[in-house]
Amino acid sequence: MAEFLRSRRARITPSDVGLPAGRRRRTPGLRREEVAQLAFISTEYYTRLEQARGPNPSREVLAGLARALRLSDAERDHLHHLAGVLPARPPGPPRDVRPSLLDLVRRLPLAAATVNSAIYEVLAWNDLAAALMEDFSAASRRDRNLARRAFLGPWPDGRRLYGVSDVEEFASSVAVGLRGAMARYPDSPEVAGLVDELLGGSDEFVRLWEAGAVDAPRTLCKTFRHPLVGPVTVNCDVLDVADRDQHVVIYTADPGSPSEEALRLLSVVGTQRMDVSS
Structure with a gap:
């Protein structure tokens, strides 16, 4: 899960989520504190997740991370499985057609x-x-x-x-x-x-x-x-x-x-x- 989070953080640019890029940015994607802010969790907790030192996140935390990292439906489900949490069932049959x-x-x-x-x-x-x-x-x-x-x-x-x-x-x-x-x-x-x-x-x-x-x-x-x-x-x-x-x-x-x-x-x-x- 830690590796998956790092890889998905690296592919998101600040402009993708409405954040300024800044001139002294050394990371290719978002900073850890930026992901934590977008997911409404502490930077310390997110850092521990990326270092494989944190406890398994709750369903609510996973939903916040999926939203912050712009995960697709398949990626969101994969994140849930990595965390040992069953993905939430959709409330009913989808009606929107691609x-x-x-x-x-x-x-x-x-x-x-x-x-x-x-x-x-x-x-x-x-x-x-x-x-x-x-x-x-x-x-x-x-x-x-x-x-x-x-x-x-x-x-x-x-x-x-x-x-x-x-x-x-x-x-x-x-x-x-x-x-x-x-x-x-x-x-x-x-x-x-x-x-x-x-x-x-x-x-x-x-x-x-x-x-x-x-x-x-x-x-x-x-x-x-x-x-x-x-x-x-x-x-x-x-x-x-x-x-x-x-x-x-x-x-x-x-x-x-x-x-x-x-x-x-x-x-x-x-x-x-x-x-x-x-």
Whole structure:
């Protein structure tokens, strides 16, 4: 831990934290007293930590050091492990999507893509996903939760979960996914509230929840029964975003297939004719 603290202190410049550089600075990074000041601890205590002579710091001290040294999430967790302290659990599933992921989703050619939270809320999507599945921008945050939609509705045009072919498989994966979210976020009112809502409103969810499964096979291919272009069969790939506990779901059609042509048509039409009856 002492070595880790020294290395991270050396890479931070005074200007990074709003301190004057000064003319007689001999250290390449911050001084020990500057780190101590930023972390709201004594210089003597911080010096002892860097010399491997101090007692293990508390969770509060570690949080101050992580803030003072501008540590990333991974570095913060590493510091906690070095100190023998388990990192604090996040209060609930993260909802902020990295700008790079938003850019990736928007740039995918002829692919419908969404970014989903750990509790199946659609956080971001591209135009083709809106045309293929639903115009998520017209739905409230509550109605953009696919777990709720899978078991409680409402379903567009009476078609359960956007008329996809893997309704039962997706329902099973939701129960498994929410069980994992409950374990990762045991103090989250949002996670507990969603599970309680599904248990109180869906006999099917009760059955799946009580089965206690902790693993479910992912669907690699599914068919959307679209009201405008008919059935669209797509490959379904899920990319895990570990640091955000999110998933990028990408739908692509086989090259040269009728489904690829359907996606091309939807990319032009967009959501402007989603009122066409099936």
